[in-house]
Amino acid sequence: xxxTILDYxxxxxxxxxxxxxxxxxxxxxxxxxxxxxxxxxxxxxGGLQELGIRRGDRAALVFPTGIDFFDxxxxxxxxxxxxxxxxxxxxxxxxxxxxxxTSRMLQVTGARLxxxxxxxxxxxxxxxxxxxxxxxxxxxxxxxxxxGDHPGEPVRPDSSDLGLIQFSSGTxxxxxxxxxxxxxxxxQTEIIRSFWRDEPGFRHxxxxxxxxxxxxxxxxxILPSVARDSxxxxxxxxxxxxxxxxxxxxxxxxxxxxxxxxxxxxxxxxSRVTDADMExxxxxxxxxxxxxxxxxxxxxxxxxxxxxxxxGFRPEALTPVYGLSxxxxxxxxxxxxxxxxxxxVDRESLAGEGLAREAADxxxxxxxxxxxxxxxxxxxxxxxxVLLPGHVGRVWAKGPSLMDGYLDAPEAxxxxxxxxxxxxxxxxxxxxxELYLTGRAKDVVILRGRxxxxxxxxxAVEGLPGVRVGCVVAxxxxxxxxxxxxxxxxxxxxETARRATPDQIESIPERCREAVLAATGLDVDEVVVLDxxxxxxxxxxxxxxxxxxxxxxxxxxxxxxxxxxxxxxGTMARSGLAYARMRWGRE
Amino acid sequence: xxxxxxxxxxxxxxxxRLDWQGPLTMxxxxxxxxxxxxxxxxxxxxxxxxxxxxxxxxxxxxxxxxVADLVAVVRRKLGG
Numbered sequence: 001x002x003x004t005i006l007d008y009x010x011x012x013x014x015x016x017x018x019x020x021x022x023x024x025x026x027x028x029x030x031x032x033x034x035x036x037x038x039x040x041x042x043x044x045x046g047g048l049q050e051l052g053i054r055r056g057d058r059a060a061l062v063f064p065t066g067i068d069f070f071d072x073x074x075x076x077x078x079x080x081x082x083x084x085x086x087x088x089x090x091x092x093x094x095x096x097x098x099x100x101x102t103s104r105m106l107q108v109t110g111a112r113l114x115x116x117x118x119x120x121x122x123x124x125x126x127x128x129x130x131x132x133x134x135x136x137x138x139x140x141x142x143x144x145x146x147x148g149d150h151p152g153e154p155v156r157p158d159s160s161d162l163g164l165i166q167f168s169s170g171t172x173x174x175x176x177x178x179x180x181x182x183x184x185x186x187x188q189t190e191i192i193r194s195f196w197r198d199e200p201g202f203r204h205x206x207x208x209x210x211x212x213x214x215x216x217x218x219x220x221x222i223l224p225s226v227a228r229d230s231x232x233x234x235x236x237x238x239x240x241x242x243x244x245x246x247x248x249x250x251x252x253x254x255x256x257x258x259x260x261x262x263x264x265x266x267x268x269x270x271s272r273v274t275d276a277d278m279e280x281x282x283x284x285x286x287x288x289x290x291x292x293x294x295x296x297x298x299x300x301x302x303x304x305x306x307x308x309x310x311x312g313f314r315p316e317a318l319t320p321v322y323g324l325s326x327x328x329x330x331x332x333x334x335x336x337x338x339x340x341x342x343x344x345v346d347r348e349s350l351a352g353e354g355l356a357r358e359a360a361d362x363x364x365x366x367x368x369x370x371x372x373x374x375x376x377x378x379x380x381x382x383x384x385x386v387l388l389p390g391h392v393g394r395v396w397a398k399g400p401s402l403m404d405g406y407l408d409a410p411e412a413x414x415x416x417x418x419x420x421x422x423x424x425x426x427x428x429x430x431x432x433x434e435l436y437l438t439g440r441a442k443d444v445v446i447l448r449g450r451x452x453x454x455x456x457x458x459x460a461v462e463g464l465p466g467v468r469v470g471c472v473v474a475x476x477x478x479x480x481x482x483x484x485x486x487x488x489x490x491x492x493x494x495e496t497a498r499r500a501t502p503d504q505i506e507s508i509p510e511r512c513r514e515a516v517l518a519a520t521g522l523d524v525d526e527v528v529v530l531d532x533x534x535x536x537x538x539x540x541x542x543x544x545x546x547x548x549x550x551x552x553x554x555x556x557x558x559x560x561x562x563x564x565x566x567x568x569x570g571t572m573a574r575s576g577l578a579y580a581r582m583r584w585g586r587e
Numbered sequence: 588x589x590x591x592x593x594x595x596x597x598x599x600x601x602x603x604r605l606d607w608q609g610p611l612t613m614x615x616x617x618x619x620x621x622x623x624x625x626x627x628x629x630x631x632x633x634x635x636x637x638x639x640x641x642x643x644x645x646x647x648x649x650x651x652x653x654v655a656d657l658v659a660v661v662r663r664k665l666g667g
Contacts (some may be wrong), residue, residue: 025633092617092628092657094647119644242633498621499608533618 003159004182005189005445006077009038016227017203020222022066023250025239027470030067034226040144044075045142045152051135053113055080055155058165059355060111061134061213062102065236069212071140072115077163080155083565084109084165084177085213088120091238094121104514109165109177109407114142120488142489159183165407166215168325178325185350188328188401189223191372195288195333195543196258204287205231207256209240211263216260216293219329244268245277248308252281260290260321263297264470264541267305277480284312288336292321294542295329295437295455296366305339322368324433326422332377332435334369342366343431347520350438351452353393356429363456367434376401378421379430384422391432394441396421427453443545445476445490454545460519461494461512466504468532470494474516474524475549491526492516493548493557495535506527528552588665593639593658600634613655621654641665 002008014016021031032040056390059076063069069085074082082245089098106114106371113135114128116587121137128137133367157163196204206225210217212234215557225232233254240247248269251259266289268365305315310368316339321329321493334340346359357363369379379393387393399422405413416423428437457474461467473493492512496505516524518527533558536547551557598611605627617623623631635657636643641664651657 025637060601090628091632091643092648094621122644238629238633241629499606507635512626533623 001191002186002227003536004157004161005163005185005223005226006182007155007186008189008223009034009074012226013038013231014528015203017205017231018225020070020225021231021233021254023233023235023244023246025246027246027249027253028232029097032067032070034229035075037067037491040067040071041074041078042152042154043144043147044071044140045078045154046122046150047152048075048079048081048113048151049152049257050146050148051113051138051143053081053135055157056161057081057112058084058109059113059115060084060086060106060391061510062088062111062124063378064088064117064120064238065209065212065234066117068117068140069531071144075140075143076115077157078152078154080157080161081112082162082165084111085218086167087211087213089123099127099130100124103130105167105177106131106133113138115143120166121171138496142295150224157182159186162404164215164218166218166325171263179404179407180328180401181327181404182480184328184401184403185219185223187374187399188219188330189227191330191374191401192220193227194373196224202229202257204228204257205233205254206232207235207247207250207259207394209235209237210261211237214293215323215325215329216262220260220290230324239459240265241268245273248273248278248279248283248311251286252283252311257285257287258290259286259288260292262293262367263295266291266318267297267300267470270300278311282312284314286313286317286460288319289313289317289320290319291340292323292330292368296320296340296368298340298364298366300500301340301366309449318349320366320368322437324424324426325388326403326416326424327375327397327399328403331375331397331399331424332369332370333372334367340366341434343436347456348393356390356392356431356436365438366437367431367436367437370433371390371435374401377430377435378427383394387429389432389556392427392429393437395424395426395437397424398422415517419560438547443475445474445488453524457492457516457520457522457524460516461492462577464508464511464515466497466500466508468495468500469495471532471535471543473535473543473548475545477549489523491528491549491552492524493528493530493535493552495530495532498532517576528557530557532553588639588660590658590662593661596634596638597654597657597661598630598636604630604634607657611654613653613658614651614655617654617657618652619650635661638663 019033021029025027049548061072073083111133114133114137118139159182162179163176163185164180168176168178206221208221212218221232233250301318318340320334320340322332342364344362344364345356346362349355349357376398378396380386380396381393402422425441426437426442427439428435443454445452445454454474458472462471476488476490508529512527513524516522536544601607601611639661647660
């Protein structure tokens with residue numbers, strides 16, 4: 001009987017193909033069987049105990065993808081402590097911002113120890129100094145050295161003990177530490193492994209480049225592989241980004257049947273993988289290409305299926321899924337044996353009455369499937385009443401792998417968890433028992449009494465000359481005090497493309513207004529043109545819409561030129577229009 | 588390898604891998620002037636390492652803001 005995720009590790013290591021493989025930039029691989037992973041972790045466990053780590057202590061883990069992470073993760077658990085994976089610094093990125101965020105995360109989780117590698121430690125200095133964890137900042141190697149002749153004595157946690165603290169990649173608020181019990185982690189692992197049924201002569205195995213500080217990488221890929229005593233091949237996220245082809249090549253070479261990634265990764269393959277990169281690659285064994293963690297763009301999904309069919313990719317492999325850190329991970333899975341599936345719904349009905357009415361020229365929304373085993377879904381209105389299928393409301397989920405709560409944040413927990421149900425903060429509707437997501441409740445743009453998903457507005461300007469793909473944010477706010485009868489105002493934050501010419505940049509505000517108006521019927525009040533990289537993002541790269549708005553309203557999100565003649569002209573034109581409307585109103 | 592050669596090598600990387608069309612000068616800032624986001628910064632780091640066969644570590648990278656900073660680090664790594 002499995003009660004904690006440590007039981008998985010204890011039982012693993014019997015199958016010859018059970019273990020983890022790391023692929024480096026030259027596509028060389030290093031292999032560790034699960035038995036070896038456990039041996040190494042026991043050494044770290046011994047060292048941690050010598051250092052004075054106690055049951056229930058929290059240890060922050062800051063590692064790039066590699067065996068060190070496994071040593072520290074399992075070693076911490078074996079010592080009875082709770083791992084808190086944090087993200088390592090972005091290469092060549094802004095160090096100050098990174099250090100600030102890291103020390104905040106160390107603070108809110110009350111980490112007694114920071115485990116890292118020698119390279120990262122050199123730059124963690126300031127972040128750690130600001131927090132002063134009592135047991136310091138050490139490498140996994142050092143900790144193992146501390147054990148001396150004392151082998152670790154594994155602690156047996158209860159299933160109700162915390163097994164992991166992970167940061168939700170909240171797009172709307174500051175990242176919150178999500179506290180997950182062993183029970184929740186085991187329940188989620190069992191759910192995921194239930195989808196990977198082996199057949200005589202065939203064992204599922206995986207490839208992942210997803211970061212290990214993120215739920216889809218750690219809970220979605222690592223835990224099921226240990227539980228199944230099967231193989232998982234890992235590439236660092238930085239390697240994938242530098243050479244997306246390495247992901248597809250690893251899937252082919254190691255005959256992986258399962259590999260998940262967010263929507264953007266499929267897009268990156270379309271733009272950056274060349275035919276030459278694909279020489280000798282066979283994707284026919286990739287049974288389940290899960291796509292989750294962000295909205296699935298139907299055009300990207302279709303283009304990926306079409307382009308990579310040449311190398312054996314099967315359209316039914318592409319499987320939209322939905323989940324969130326607060327549920328450990330997965331909440332819905334779409335049918336594994338059917339191509340992805342979408343509906344087109346009337347924009348007016350969706351925005352006005354919150355009704356999903358089919359319309360041939362409507363907005364296309366991809367199904368993320370049905371609740372995973374043990375999960376239930378309800379769509380509720382703001383008053384908490386359950387809505388009928390086809391009605392848009394907040395998505396609530398109930399299941400065996402929900403978080404205990406946000407760490408040391410009872411108020412935030414009480415807002416998210418009610419009577420065993422989790423308010424996901426996402427908006428959607430049910431149709432034929434399947435979930436369709438329409439946006440995030442807190443990100444909703446409310447204009448003239450209607451709800452609009454910001455991504456629909458953002459998508460309208462994608463592809464305009466000079467606009468950086470995927471770097472547009474729409475947000476609405478209520479001026480205080482309200483200055484017009486039309487209370488909420490709409491702003492569009494647009495990053496310029498790398499190769500944008502001055503002429504293109506100058507034309508962005510006007511073109512954006514036209515495009516949004518044409519696609520959604522909404523009049524943008526402000527188009528704010530920004531340098532690339534200005535918009536705030538979460539650790540997993542999602543745009544933080546409310547934060548962008550907040551920074552801008554506070555005057556902290558600076559456009560490249562505060563006032564261009566064109567922007568001024570635009571403002572004047574709109575004032576003129578408002579004046580004209582006012583006069584017509586009187587007549 | 589002298590500074591000019593390193594700059595030319597980086598310019599080639601930036602043109603081929605990051606689709607940068609304009610000239611590349613020492614005083615340009617990676618994020619603001621070359622308009623590199625985190626994904627592109629990663630690409631730049633990886634490609635520079637490949638080209639010059641050096642290995643940058645995070646401590647070196649921490650101080651890099653301009654093309655000149657990057658050139659200096661590569662030069663140091665090459666033992667120049």
